[in-house]
Amino acid sequence: MSKELTSQVLGELLEARNFMGIKAALAGLTPPDSAEAIKEFEPAEQAALFRLLPMQDATEVFEYLPVDTQERLIHAMGNEQAVGIIDAMSPDDRTALLEELPTALCAKLINDLSPKERAIALRLLDYPEHSIGRLMTSEYLVLRDDWTAAEALDHIRSHGRDQETLNVLYVVDDHGKLLDDVRIRELLLCPLETKVKDLRDSVFISLNATDDQETAVATFRKYRRNVLPVVDGHGGLVGIVTGDDILDVAEEAATEDIHKLGGMEQLDEPYMNISLSKLVQKRATWLVILFVGEMLTATAMGHFEEEIEKAAILAVFVPLIISSGGNSGSQAASLIIRAMAIGEVTLKDWWKVMRREIYSGLALGLILAIIGMLRISVWSAFSPIYGPHWFLLALTVSFSLIGVVLWGTLSGSMLPFLLKRLGLDPATSSAPFVATLVDVTGLIIYFAMAGAILRGTLL
Amino acid sequence: MSKELTSQVLGELLEARNFMGIKAALAGLTPPDSAEAIKEFEPAEQAALFRLLPMQDATEVFEYLPVDTQERLIHAMGNEQAVGIIDAMSPDDRTALLEELPTALCAKLINDLSPKERAIALRLLDYPEHSIGRLMTSEYLVLRDDWTAAEALDHIRSHGRDQETLNVLYVVDDHGKLLDDVRIRELLLCPLETKVKDLRDSVFISLNATDDQETAVATFRKYRRNVLPVVDGHGGLVGIVTGDDILDVAEEAATEDIHKLGGMEQLDEPYMNISLSKLVQKRATWLVILFVGEMLTATAMGHFEEEIEKAAILAVFVPLIISSGGNSGSQAASLIIRAMAIGEVTLKDWWKVMRREIYSGLALGLILAIIGMLRISVWSAFSPIYGPHWFLLALTVSFSLIGVVLWGTLSGSMLPFLLKRLGLDPATSSAPFVATLVDVTGLIIYFAMAGAILRGTLL
Numbered sequence: 046m047s048k049e050l051t052s053q054v055l056g057e058l059l060e061a062r063n064f065m066g067i068k069a070a071l072a073g074l075t076p077p078d079s080a081e082a083i084k085e086f087e088p089a090e091q092a093a094l095f096r097l098l099p100m101q102d103a104t105e106v107f108e109y110l111p112v113d114t115q116e117r118l119i120h121a122m123g124n125e126q127a128v129g130i131i132d133a134m135s136p137d138d139r140t141a142l143l144e145e146l147p148t149a150l151c152a153k154l155i156n157d158l159s160p161k162e163r164a165i166a167l168r169l170l171d172y173p174e175h176s177i178g179r180l181m182t183s184e185y186l187v188l189r190d191d192w193t194a195a196e197a198l199d200h201i202r203s204h205g206r207d208q209e210t211l212n213v214l215y216v217v218d219d220h221g222k223l224l225d226d227v228r229i230r231e232l233l234l235c236p237l238e239t240k241v242k243d244l245r246d247s248v249f250i251s252l253n254a255t256d257d258q259e260t261a262v263a264t265f266r267k268y269r270r271n272v273l274p275v276v277d278g279h280g281g282l283v284g285i286v287t288g289d290d291i292l293d294v295a296e297e298a299a300t301e302d303i304h305k306l307g308g309m310e311q312l313d314e315p316y317m318n319i320s321l322s323k324l325v326q327k328r329a330t331w332l333v334i335l336f337v338g339e340m341l342t343a344t345a346m347g348h349f350e351e352e353i354e355k356a357a358i359l360a361v362f363v364p365l366i367i368s369s370g371g372n373s374g375s376q377a378a379s380l381i382i383r384a385m386a387i388g389e390v391t392l393k394d395w396w397k398v399m400r401r402e403i404y405s406g407l408a409l410g411l412i413l414a415i416i417g418m419l420r421i422s423v424w425s426a427f428s429p430i431y432g433p434h435w436f437l438l439a440l441t442v443s444f445s446l447i448g449v450v451l452w453g454t455l456s457g458s459m460l461p462f463l464l465k466r467l468g469l470d471p472a473t474s475s476a477p478f479v480a481t482l483v484d485v486t487g488l489i490i491y492f493a494m495a496g497a498i499l500r501g502t503l504l
Numbered sequence: 505m506s507k508e509l510t511s512q513v514l515g516e517l518l519e520a521r522n523f524m525g526i527k528a529a530l531a532g533l534t535p536p537d538s539a540e541a542i543k544e545f546e547p548a549e550q551a552a553l554f555r556l557l558p559m560q561d562a563t564e565v566f567e568y569l570p571v572d573t574q575e576r577l578i579h580a581m582g583n584e585q586a587v588g589i590i591d592a593m594s595p596d597d598r599t600a601l602l603e604e605l606p607t608a609l610c611a612k613l614i615n616d617l618s619p620k621e622r623a624i625a626l627r628l629l630d631y632p633e634h635s636i637g638r639l640m641t642s643e644y645l646v647l648r649d650d651w652t653a654a655e656a657l658d659h660i661r662s663h664g665r666d667q668e669t670l671n672v673l674y675v676v677d678d679h680g681k682l683l684d685d686v687r688i689r690e691l692l693l694c695p696l697e698t699k700v701k702d703l704r705d706s707v708f709i710s711l712n713a714t715d716d717q718e719t720a721v722a723t724f725r726k727y728r729r730n731v732l733p734v735v736d737g738h739g740g741l742v743g744i745v746t747g748d749d750i751l752d753v754a755e756e757a758a759t760e761d762i763h764k765l766g767g768m769e770q771l772d773e774p775y776m777n778i779s780l781s782k783l784v785q786k787r788a789t790w791l792v793i794l795f796v797g798e799m800l801t802a803t804a805m806g807h808f809e810e811e812i813e814k815a816a817i818l819a820v821f822v823p824l825i826i827s828s829g830g831n832s833g834s835q836a837a838s839l840i841i842r843a844m845a846i847g848e849v850t851l852k853d854w855w856k857v858m859r860r861e862i863y864s865g866l867a868l869g870l871i872l873a874i875i876g877m878l879r880i881s882v883w884s885a886f887s888p889i890y891g892p893h894w895f896l897l898a899l900t901v902s903f904s905l906i907g908v909v910l911w912g913t914l915s916g917s918m919l920p921f922l923l924k925r926l927g928l929d930p931a932t933s934s935a936p937f938v939a940t941l942v943d944v945t946g947l948i949i950y951f952a953m954a955g956a957i958l959r960g961t962l963l
Contacts, residue, residue: 307838
């Protein structure tokens with residue numbers, strides 16, 4: 046049954062107050078599918094639907110809703126219902142919701158949680174935003190060195206019900222320091238009397254709770270893991286992070302970078318859900334900034350109005366030249382921003398990158414210069430459009446192209462380093478931003494070149 | 505020890521032919537770290553280092569090398585060494601390598617594999633490129649309905665050694681049809697005499713082997729899984745896909761889209777590793793295409809040379825107007841391309857998107873038009889720069905901005921749909937591509953508007 050159809054059926058059942066029917070309909074769906082169907086309703090109706098589910102199911106379905114839907118729903122629920130669900134949520138999903146709620150509401154809800162969950166929630170929220178700590182869950186099992194495999198399996202049998210993963214178990218010492226990870230297969234495959242310490246190889250990978258979430262993505266990729274333990278500054282085990290959260294982090298970071306590269310603020314909601322006014326607002330801010338920046342081109346062109354009056358043909362090549370600078374800048378910026386995001390390039394590489402980009406910029410500029418030269422020469426052979434001084438004009442265009450492409454390449458590649466060095470997001474040096482910068486300087490390069498080459502002939 | 509230091513130590517040991525030392529050095533590293541250190545060497549040296557490792561370790565380290573390094577290394581190895589490693593590789597990593605190798609070499613290597621591995625390799629390569637089938641591994645365990653938990657655990661103990669995951673086990677019928685997935689926790693937590701069929705809830709999520717890999721990413725995200733089973737057209741279990749491969753697919757797809765959005769071919773190698781000539785080549789192709797396209801602006805401007813000669817002031821606003829079109833087009837293209845990539849927007853949404861973008865384009869164009877109008881009015885109040893007809897000029901610029909921004913927004917949002925409809929990658933409608941398209945039409949809009957408004961005054 047499609048998402049639309051399920052929502053429609055649920056809507057009819059809700060209108061008819063057929064609560065048994067709703068329970069039956071939802072029982073046949075996986076929690077993610079229930080969430081997708083329930084998402085289509087108004088918050089008040091959603092709250093009603095959730096009241097029909099047993100708390101355990103309600104929580105699971107709730108966890109699969111997008112955070113902005115969760116937030117609206119919390120406002121629509123009574124305090125008791127909201128606290129019940131938030132108390133039962135996985136710690137990682139709960140953190141993602143709590144950090145979006147208004148501070149007062151967040152504080153009130155946390156205060157009403159059970160003491161155990163309150164302590165976990167507060168501890169996780171204590172980690173900085175975008176840190177690995179905020180992704181952690183405390184639903185994992187620890188083993189001790191002196192346990193036998195049989196004792197470990199008993200421990201799993203009695204405590205394994207609510208854990209995120211049983212694939213990997215963690216061995217800690219008396220102070221909670223992480224000693225090793227042990228795969229469940231090793232426990233299952235060894236004789237029952239084997240000690241945990243004999244299963245250990247003391248080679249394990251862990252994340253630091255205060256590190257940036259991008260570090261976690263890179264580590265998961267490098268070591269190809271589906272779950273990793275997280276330690277504090279003293280090596281103490283403080284939580285685990287699972288691969289599904291990392292996939293979300295990676296996809297959301299890529300979306301954010303793509304939106305920023307496209308020259309706007311990132312949308313926090315899916316394109317089809319976001320309201321039109323929010324959509325326009327997210328785009329208008331940067332569009333206006335770029336427009337105001339681009340007004341400098343009018344100022345720059347204004348300075349060369351006299352030249353244009355003398356030789357209108359010069360104006361003809363302005364779009365071609367500035368767009369070539371913009372395009373080469375956009376290439377360089379996209380390359381470097383993505384390489385930084387996935388950790389291929391770090392701040393200390395700026396000099397190596399600059400060297401490569403000087404060579405690339407010169408090579409690319411030369412290629413365009415040759416094509417530009419050919420174009421003007423060939424056209425001039427058949428038409429008088431470029432006048433008697435066509436060769437000097439061609440030289441002006443070609444030299445400008447080399448300068449503009451080199452400048453575009455350099456600004457596009459170095460701006461991300463500068464922004465990162467200043468503690469800002471490199472993706473903010475979006476392609477249009479680089480293009481605007483390059484447009485103004487490109488005009489100056491072009492008209493300066495024209496002044497030097499064409500003085501006494503066209504000018 | 506840092507990557508550089510490890511490589512240096514290994515290099516010195518290799519030069520001194522201290523093979524015991526190399527073995528000891530590599531034994532202290534995790535396979536991903538060994539791979540990172542070995543990557544720095546020349547292929548012939550890499551082959552020598554691999555010969556020093558036991559086959560099992562060598563294979564694991566080899567699997568962590570990037571595919572292009574693997575490929576060069578295979579060429580440098582003797583046939584026996586290469587076949588040994590390829591035979592022992594995980595089926596999913598092996599497919600990723602084999603699909604990159606020249607056909608003749610690939611056929612020869614497959615032919616030399618053990619019959620069992622040959623059959624697996626051929627079966628996986630039979631799935632289309634970029635299909636989920638190519639990501640599959642056959643290293644999973646199946647259970648039967650009539651087994652008890654004790655029998656299932658025995659089966660795991662005897663066959664669990666080489667499987668990718670033991671977290672989830674798959675129940676199939678006599679014909680290999682997938683009936684359900686069972687988590688190992690359920691086996692561990694239930695009485696030993698429980699039948700597998702009593703553990704089943706028959707609610708499971710699976711992927712289709714021939715579906716696109718992007719579908720797999722979306723499904724993993726929606727259901728928050730770390731592993732999913734893959735079925736053929738008849739529901740038969742043909743393999744599993746693990747979350748680490750999905751994270752790779754998602755990150756590589758995002759990189760590809762970002763490179764394409766930046767207006768170039770995607771780099772297949774990391775920025776810092778790719779040779780300068782390849783880097784220039786990947787960028788030159790699109791830069792030249794865009795340059796040749798942008799030459800149309802020179803043609804278009806050429807048609808308006810007479811107008812520019814009459815009123816050079818018109819040329820002054822050309823960069824401002826065309827870049828506003830380019831920026832709004834770049835925003836729309838990035839939004840839609842990303843929304844398509846993560847499945848938020850599909851082909852059938854084109855009409856809804858078009859309606860939203862018409863509203864957005866009009867709103868954004870209006871905002872810029874008002875700012876443009878203010879700018880020219882304010883400047884004119886203090887300086888004679890825009891002449892006596894400044895108000896008509898301001899009208900020309902403002903109306904052009906509305907037209908150009910609307911047109912930019914529409915082309916940017918509809919081009920991805922058109923490309924996808926034609927079976928091409930929507931990301932090819934890169935921001936610079938949209939900008940080029942919008943530049944030419946933007947010029948025509950602007951000069952047409954000028955002709956209509958300024959005829960008899962400036963023109």
